[in-house]
Every structure is written in structure tokens, then in C-alpha cells.
Amino acid sequence: MRKRKGAGRPTIADVAAQAGVSSITVSRALRDPQKVSERLRGRIDKAVRALNYIPDTHASALASSRSNVVGVLVPSLTNNVFADTLRAIYDALDGSPLQVQLGNSRYSAAEQERLVGIFLSQRPTAMIVSGIDQTPAARKMLEEANCPVVQIMETGPDPIDMMVGFSHFAGGRAAAQHLIDQGYRHIGFLGARMDPRTTRRLAGFRRALDDAGMFDPDLVRTTTTSSSVTLGSVLLRELARHRPDLDAVFCNNDDLALGALFGAQKAGISVPGQLGIAGFNDLEMMEAACPTLTSIRTDRYGIGRHAVNMIHAVLDGTPPPRKIIDLGFELQARQSTDRTYRAV
Amino acid sequence: MRKRKGAGRPTIADVAAQAGVSSITVSRALRDPQKVSERLRGRIDKAVRALNYIPDTHASALASSRSNVVGVLVPSLTNNVFADTLRAIYDALDGSPLQVQLGNSRYSAAEQERLVGIFLSQRPTAMIVSGIDQTPAARKMLEEANCPVVQIMETGPDPIDMMVGFSHFAGGRAAAQHLIDQGYRHIGFLGARMDPRTTRRLAGFRRALDDAGMFDPDLVRTTTTSSSVTLGSVLLRELARHRPDLDAVFCNNDDLALGALFGAQKAGISVPGQLGIAGFNDLEMMEAACPTLTSIRTDRYGIGRHAVNMIHAVLDGTPPPRKIIDLGFELQARQSTDRTYRAV
DNA sequence: TAACATAATGATAGCGCTAACATCGAGTCA
DNA sequence: TGACTCGATGTTAGCGCTATCATTATGTTA
Numbered sequence: 175m176r177k178r179k180g181a182g183r184p185t186i187a188d189v190a191a192q193a194g195v196s197s198i199t200v201s202r203a204l205r206d207p208q209k210v211s212e213r214l215r216g217r218i219d220k221a222v223r224a225l226n227y228i229p230d231t232h233a234s235a236l237a238s239s240r241s242n243v244v245g246v247l248v249p250s251l252t253n254n255v256f257a258d259t260l261r262a263i264y265d266a267l268d269g270s271p272l273q274v275q276l277g278n279s280r281y282s283a284a285e286q287e288r289l290v291g292i293f294l295s296q297r298p299t300a301m302i303v304s305g306i307d308q309t310p311a312a313r314k315m316l317e318e319a320n321c322p323v324v325q326i327m328e329t330g331p332d333p334i335d336m337m338v339g340f341s342h343f344a345g346g347r348a349a350a351q352h353l354i355d356q357g358y359r360h361i362g363f364l365g366a367r368m369d370p371r372t373t374r375r376l377a378g379f380r381r382a383l384d385d386a387g388m389f390d391p392d393l394v395r396t397t398t399t400s401s402s403v404t405l406g407s408v409l410l411r412e413l414a415r416h417r418p419d420l421d422a423v424f425c426n427n428d429d430l431a432l433g434a435l436f437g438a439q440k441a442g443i444s445v446p447g448q449l450g451i452a453g454f455n456d457l458e459m460m461e462a463a464c465p466t467l468t469s470i471r472t473d474r475y476g477i478g479r480h481a482v483n484m485i486h487a488v489l490d491g492t493p494p495p496r497k498i499i500d501l502g503f504e505l506q507a508r509q510s511t512d513r514t515y516r517a518v
Numbered sequence: 519m520r521k522r523k524g525a526g527r528p529t530i531a532d533v534a535a536q537a538g539v540s541s542i543t544v545s546r547a548l549r550d551p552q553k554v555s556e557r558l559r560g561r562i563d564k565a566v567r568a569l570n571y572i573p574d575t576h577a578s579a580l581a582s583s584r585s586n587v588v589g590v591l592v593p594s595l596t597n598n599v600f601a602d603t604l605r606a607i608y609d610a611l612d613g614s615p616l617q618v619q620l621g622n623s624r625y626s627a628a629e630q631e632r633l634v635g636i637f638l639s640q641r642p643t644a645m646i647v648s649g650i651d652q653t654p655a656a657r658k659m660l661e662e663a664n665c666p667v668v669q670i671m672e673t674g675p676d677p678i679d680m681m682v683g684f685s686h687f688a689g690g691r692a693a694a695q696h697l698i699d700q701g702y703r704h705i706g707f708l709g710a711r712m713d714p715r716t717t718r719r720l721a722g723f724r725r726a727l728d729d730a731g732m733f734d735p736d737l738v739r740t741t742t743t744s745s746s747v748t749l750g751s752v753l754l755r756e757l758a759r760h761r762p763d764l765d766a767v768f769c770n771n772d773d774l775a776l777g778a779l780f781g782a783q784k785a786g787i788s789v790p791g792q793l794g795i796a797g798f799n800d801l802e803m804m805e806a807a808c809p810t811l812t813s814i815r816t817d818r819y820g821i822g823r824h825a826v827n828m829i830h831a832v833l834d835g836t837p838p839p840r841k842i843i844d845l846g847f848e849l850q851a852r853q854s855t856d857r858t859y860r861a862v
Numbered sequence: 863t864a865a866c867a868t869a870a871t872g873a874t875a876g877c878g879c880t881a882a883c884a885t886c887g888a889g890t891c892a
Numbered sequence: 893t894g895a896c897t898c899g900a901t902g903t904t905a906g907c908g909c910t911a912t913c914a915t916t917a918t919g920t921t922a
Contacts, residue, residue: 179911180583182664183641185878196902201880211900226662231640232579233878236907239524241576251604257596264595264622273636276620278608292617296575297527318570320526403803432803439808459747459776464783523881529908540872545910555870577908580877 184225192221204229235297242271244485245293247303249281249369253401255427255455255474256304259326262478263302270486272299279304281369287312294319300485306330306337307370322488324481328371329500336488337498338480342371345470345503346378349424349452352468354386356511358422358450362393364409364434365426366401372426375454379424393417401426406433411441414449422450422511428457431467435510450511456504465509473501528569536565548573579641586615588829589637591647593625593713597745599771599799599818600648603670606822607646614830616643623648625713631656638663644829650674650681651714666832668825672715673844680832681842682824686715689814689847690722693768693796696812698730700855702766702794706737708753708778709770710745716770719798723768737761745770750777755785758793766794766855772801775811779854794855800848809853817845 190197195214203210203218210218221227235241246263248256264274277293279286287309293301294315300322306329308316316323316334323335328342353361363379365372376396383389395409406425410433414420425431431453435445443449445465453460456471480499487494509515534541539558547554547562554562565571579585590607592600608618621637623630631653637645638659644666650673652660660667660678667679672686697705707723709716720740727733739753750769754777758764769775775797782789789795789809797804800815824843831838853859 180877186880187878197878198880198903199901202901205880209900214901226659228635228639228659230580230878232576232585233907234880235576236574236580236909237878237880239881239907251595251608252598252601254596254598257601260595261622264624274620276618278605291572295572315570315572402806404806407806429803433806436806436808459773462746462748462751462777462780464780524907530910531908541908542873542910543871546871549910553870558871574908577877578910580879581908581910583877583910 183230184227186227186229188225189218189221189227192225193217239297241297241299242273243275243293243296243298244272244482245275245277245296245298245301247277247279247286247289247293247301249279249286249304251278254457255327255472258474259478262475263482266479266482281367283307283309283312287315290315297321299489300324302326302481302485303334305370306332308334322485324484326477326481328374329498333497335497336481336484336494338477338484338501339499340472340501340503341378342374343378343381345454345472346375346424346426347382348378348503348505349375349454349470350379350382352505352507353422353424353450353452353511354382354388356422356450357513358511359388360390360393360417360419360421361388361450362395362413362417362420362423363426364406364413364423364430365394365396366399366405366409366430368396368398375426393420401429403429403433403436406430407437407440408433410434410437414438414441414443420449422452424452424454426454428453428455428460428467428469431469431510432459432463435463435465435467446510446512446515450513452511456506460506460508463510465515468508468511469506471504471506473503476501527574528571530571530573532569533562533565533571536569537561583641585641585643586617587619587637587640587642588616588826589619589621589640589642589645591621591623591630591633591637591645593623593630593648595622598801599671599816602818603822606819607826610823610826625711627651627653627656631659634659641665643833644668646670646825646829649714650676652678666829668828670821670825672718673842677841679841680825680828680838682821682828682845683843684816684845684847685722686718687722687725689798689816690719690768690770691726692722692847692849693719693798693814694723694726696849696851697766697768697794697796697855698726698732700766700794701857702855703732704734704737704761704763704765705732705794706739706757706761706764706767707770708750708757708767708774709738709740710743710749710753710774712740712742719770737764745773747773747777747780750774751781751784752777754778754781758782758785758787764793766796768796768798770798772797772799772804772811772813775813775854776803776807779807779809779811790854790856790859794857796855800850804850804852807854809859812852812855813850815848815850817847820845 186197186200190200200218203215277289290312302324304327306325325337328339395413431451434451438445438449453469456469460467460469484494530541530544534544544562547559621633634656646668648671650669669681672683739757775795778795782793787793797813800813804811804813828838
């Protein structure tokens with residue numbers, strides 16, 4: 175025979191037969207129970223349970239040309255920064271029928287492009303992508319995707335559709351300015367990975383130091399390897415050995431800053447007396463450290479929340495008033511950059 | 519008219535028309551290029567690019583009753599432990615056509631059950647779920663899912679299908695035994711969240727102390743709130759104030775252990791001289807800390823890798839020889855539990 | 863050269879669901 | 893009472909793709 179077999183699972187027709195109704199009634203009972211009388215609803219529920227029926231997402235998406243997927247692309251799963259944003263996205267999507275489809279681009283624009291293609295083939299309800307440095311092809315696909323698109327983590331002049339983030343340049347600059355204001359004069363930079371955002375932090379750092387006539391390229395230590403506490407410890411000790419006049423470091427993230435603290439402790443350098451340390455993002459541990467560590471607080475959770483809210487707004491037909499939301503940042507000045515602080 | 523509109527995107531038929539071939543040839547050219555002559559392949563590729571054609575996953579999945587989704591359920595996205603495992607899963611799936619669909623159960627068995635239902639409705643190729651404490655309904659669904667299922671992070675006697683992990687009980691016991699062996703006598707326990715796995719670590723801890731006649735429930739501090747460095751710092755100081763005889767703590771994860779170190783430093787308690795500290799998981803920072811922190815190293819990356827390998831094996835028709843893989847753990851004894859260690 | 867593989871392509875009919883329209887009975891109101 | 897609304901249910905025809913079989917062109921062998 176010419177028949178296909180399917181997956182062998184019970185279908186909506188099986189449920190309909192068992193309940194003695196038509197398939198469409200089952201479909202309605204499942205999607206919008208109020209449209210079906212209580213009597214039939216009871217019979218249908220019973221049949222669903224009896225057959226262990228699970229509706230087929232793909233068939234549903236195909237028939238309605240509507241999926242319930244929100245595609246989310248992040249460059250890293252290990253980085254706490256994105257974990258916070260993801261948590262916000264999951265929280266904000268809670269209760270809505272939307273499902274997250276998560277992609278990990280591993281800090282590669284090419285990989286992001288590949289994933290954009292794969293994700294769009296699911297006809298997502300919306301897309302959330304990290305950063306503003308998409309490849310031209312990825313950008314084109316997203317522009318033509320016919321769904322809301324939110325770029326997160328950063329702001330920039332030319333959104334694909336919508337944007338939520340903050341200026342990493344301004345953050346880096348503020349951190350450097352703080353160190354200058356605290357009286358540090360030989361300020362170094364420790365940077366790992368050097369993706370577009372950390373690069374812009376460095377640019378902001380440099381601008382502040384340039385403006386103060388204090389920039390010294392020899393005090394900048396960057397690597398493309400991924401960030402870690404160990405790396406921060408190593409980089410700091412290298413730099414301190416190479417340049418004994420170093421009196422402060424801005425670390426392009428908090429892992430490095432924590433590592434720098436440990437590195438200083440191992441090298442017998444007192445923080446903040448001999449060395450000031452500032453990080454970026456203000457992870458929870460910064461406040462708990464001893465001494466407490468200065469950082470630039472960023473609202474990762476807010477970024478995720480706003481991104482989902484913008485999407486909901488568009489889907490509800492009430493597009494948000496502003497296409498670009500800058501959530502800013504906040505300097506958290508703590509003991510590690512307080513020259514008047516003396517350890518207990 | 520009775521026509522539906524679809525999503526308005528180009529379909530495989532549009533590509534076929536443009537290339538002057540039949541749809542099925544386009545389908546073949548896209549899925550298995552060798553089956554189509556070079557001449558047609560060229561025309562088809564051109565048409566695909568010209569129309570910006572993106573195939574529809576849902577239609578494909580429906581027609582072939584086969585999706586390329588691997589459903590992965592983890593209890594947390596913020597926890598580094600799962601981040602490592604996820605990274606391994608993504609890495610191991612690289613190059614295969616399989617896509618990860620990630621779900622966040624937030625440490626709730628009920629939420630996990632709900633997500634199992636949602637995920638199975640996508641007819642996944644395989645499922646990876648965290649833990650062994652599924653609800654009966656979730657377990658039943660997974661057993662009947664007709665796809666490979668791997669339970670990860672833990673081992674237990676009764677797998678749904680396959681398992682990769684290690685014994686948290688044994689890990690907790692080994693940590694406690696180490697502290698006993700190092701000569702500590704008033705050993706406390708700091709625990710956050712207290713999900714099934716951390717509870718089993720506590721049980722292992724207790725067993726070791728019971729066997730040594732040293733268990734003191736008053737030295738156990740647990741909370742159901744989620745783990746953090748700050749929490750570790752707070753719990754340690756509370757416990758040390760309440761019980762000045764405390765001479766060591768086993769923290770049910772590394773965040774708490776790091777916090778305990780900071781808490782001790784703030785309280786002027788020297789580590790390891792006055793207080794030994796051991797953590798669990800051996801995150802990268804443990805080796806970088808000052809003093810370096812003892813922990814139980816677990817192979818989170820290996821868990822993810824093995825899970826995917828098992829799935830690939832089953833899909834290739836060569837089921838793995840063992841249904842349960844215990845990757846064990848490894849005690850990393852460092853300065854924080856070395857009573858002979860003196861700070862520089 | 864007949865008989866038969868083999869490769870390349872096509873026609874057709876679903877996959878399991880839902881949009882769009884159709885029907886039917888019960889109430890409503892002038 | 894007849895015209896009409898309205899809610900509940902059903903019929904039909906796709907959504908965009910691929911499994912399955914059919915066909916045609918191209919060698920290959922005895």
C-alpha cells in the first residue's frame with residue numbers, strides 16, 4: 175500500500191474518535207476550552223488522558239503558520255552575564271505560551287549567522303540576539319524575518335528592529351574615570367576574550383586616560399583566550415612584575431577582577447593600599463569579597479525583561495514608544511578602590 | 519475563496535518553479551546533494567539564494583515524522599555546573615544536524631514535568647534530563663517517549679533509559695572524610711537550595727561523621743534559598759559566632775565555599791589555621807583563590823559529552839554497552855584544608 | 863541486441879493539525 | 893410566528909514538506 179505510517183503516536187483524530195466528537199472540537203477544547211461545552215470537554219479530557227495524547231507541535235505550527243518559539247542567541251552559556259539575562263527571559267516568558275529556543279554562538283559572528291538561519295527556519299515568533307555586530311547576511315535575514323527582533327546587551331545607532339542594552343564604551347570610561355578620581359596614576363587594563371563589547375570597554379577606558387594624559391599602552395594586557403579567575407590572577411602578577419609602578423587595574427569583567435585580587439594577595443600586594451582593582455558587571459560576589467570589589471553594575475536581568483516586554487508589546491499590537499532602550503550602568507565604588515580603606 | 523495564506527514566505531515550490539524542476543528535487547538537493555546532478559544543483563542553489571529561501575522546519579518534521587531536536591532539561595541556567603554540562607552538549611552536538619532545545623525547570627519537579635510534556639510534543643530525537651527525581655507522570659511520559667532518554671548529573675539504580683553522572687552521596691562523604699583525616703573535629707556543613715543532589719551530599723557528609731562519632735546537627739546550616747557567595751559569607755559568620763569551636767566547614771558548593779573564605783577573612787578567622795574549608799564541584803576559581811580552596815572535582819563537561827555520545831550511539835544503532843555511566847569525582851586537597859599551611 | 867541494472871527525476875499522497883466556512887438548534891424580539 | 897442572532901459543533905481543504913512509488917534516460921552484460 176501507499177500509506178505512510180507516521181510516528182505511531184495517538185493523533186487528535188484518535189482522541190476525537192474515542193470521545194465521539196470531531197477532531198476540530200478536540201483541537202478547540204485543547205486550545206480554547208471555553209469554546210467547547212462542558213459535557214464534551216469532559217469526554218475529551220478523559221480521552222486525552224486515556225490515550226496519553228500529546229499534540230504535535232510541528233503539525234500545529236504548520237497548520238496555523240504560527241510557532242510559539244522565541245529564538246535567543248547568546249555568545250556564551252558559561253558567562254554569568256548571559257545567564258542572568260537568560261533567566262530574566264525565561265521568567266518574563268513564564269505564563270505565556272512562548273517557548274525559548276536557545277542558541278550558543280560562542281562569540282563567533284559566523285556561527286551566529288548560521289544559527290540565525292537555523293532559527294528562522296522554525297518561523298519563530300520573535301528573535302533575541304546578542305550584540306550589534308551581526309554579519310551583513312545575518313542582519314539581512316533578520317530584517318526580512320517578519321518577526322520582532324531585539325538586539326540585546328548593547329546599544330548602537332542602527333537597530334535591526336529594537337534594542338536593549340547600555341554603552342560599554344561609557345562603562346569602561348566611567349570605571350577609568352573613577353580610578354583617576356581616586357588618585358591612581360598608573361592604571362592598567364586586564365582584558366580577556368576581547369569580543370566587540372570588551373573591546374569597546376577598553377576604548378572607553380583609553381578615552382578617559384587619554385583625556386587625563388595618562389594612557390600608557392604598556393599597561394594594557396589583553397588576550398583572546400576566555401576569561402577566568404585564574405587568568406586574572408596570572409595577568410595581574412605578570413603586569414605587576416613587569417611594571418612595579420602599577421597602582422590600579424581595571425578588569426574588563428569581574429572574574430578577572432577577582433583573579434586580580436587573588437593574584438595581588440599571592441604576590442603580597444595589598445589591595446587597595448598598593449593596588450586598586452575595579453571590575454565590570456558587578457556580579458553578586460563583588461560585594462561579598464574581602465575587600466569588597468569595585469565594579470560597574472549592569473542590569474543584565476533588566477535587559478532580558480525589557481527584551482521580552484518589547485516583544486510582547488509588538489505582538490499585542492502596541493509597539494513600544496522607543497525602539498532603543500539604554501539601561502545604563504552604575505558605578506559601585508567599594509573598598510578595592512578606596513585609598514583611605516585599611517584592612518581590619 | 520477558501521484559500522489560506524500561509525506565512526507568505528517562499529516555499530520549496532517557489533524555488534522549484536524558479537529553477538525549473540520539481541519540488542522533490544529541490545528537497546533532495548537540500549538534504550542530500552549527491553542525489554541530484556550537478557547541473558540541477560547549481561540552478562537550485564541559485565534559486566534558493568535569489569528567493570532567500572529558508573526551509574520550514576515544522577513542515578519537514580511533520581512530513582518525515584522526524585525532528586532534529588534534542589530536548590535538554592536543566593534546573594538552573596545561572597549555576598556554573600550546568601553551564602559546563604550544557605557547553606559540552608553543544609560542543610558534542612556540533613557538526614551533527616541535531617539542535618538543542620533547552621528547558622529550565624528551576625529546581626521544580628512539577629515544572630520539569632510540564633516541560634517534559636511540552637518537549638515531547640516536538641517529537642524530539644532524544645531527551646536529556648537532569649536528576650533522577652522525576653515525578654511519576656514525567657517518568658511515564660519519558661518511558662513512553664520512544665526516543666533515547668539520558669538522565670544526567672546523578673547515578674541511581676533505576677534509569678528511565680540511560681544515565682551519566684556520579685554519586686553525590688559518595689562525594690559528600692569523601693569531603694567529610696578528608697576533613698576528618700586532616701584532623702578537624704568540629705566540622706560544620708553549609709548548604710543552600712537543598713535540592714535532591716545537595717541533600718544527598720549532606721547525607722554522605724553525615725554518614726562519614728556518624729561513622730567517626732562526630733556528627734553534630736547543630737553544626738549544620740542549610741537554607742532553601744539559592745546559593746551565592748554572599749550567602750556563604752553570611753552563613754559562615756553566623757555559624758562561627760554561634761559555635762566558636764567550629765574548626766572546619768564543608769560547603770555544598772563552591773560559591774558557598776568562596777563566600778565562607780571571605781566571611782572568615784572578614785571575621786578575622788584564619789584559613790586554614792583556625793578554619794578548614796572544602797567546597798564541591800571544583801570550579802576553576804578554587805585553584806586560583808588565596809589560599810587555594812579544597813573541593814570535590816566533578817566532571818560536568820564529561821557528563822554532557824557522554825550523554826550526547828550515548829544518544830549518538832543509540833541513533834546509530836549501536837547502543838552503548840552500559841546503560842549507566844558513573845564518572846566519579848576526585849578530591850582536590852588544597853591549602854584551605856591543609857593545617858600545615860602557613861600564609862606567605 | 864535483448865534483458866537488465868542504475869541513476870536521475872517526477873507525480874502523488876499524505877504527515878497531524880487548524881483556518882475558513884457550513885450547519886444546526888435554541889433562544890430573542892417585534 | 894417568522895426573521896434573526898448566537899453558541900456549539902462539524903466538513904473540508906489546505907499548511908510546506910517528504911515517503912513512496914513511477915518513469916525515463918543511461919549504461920552494462922551476456
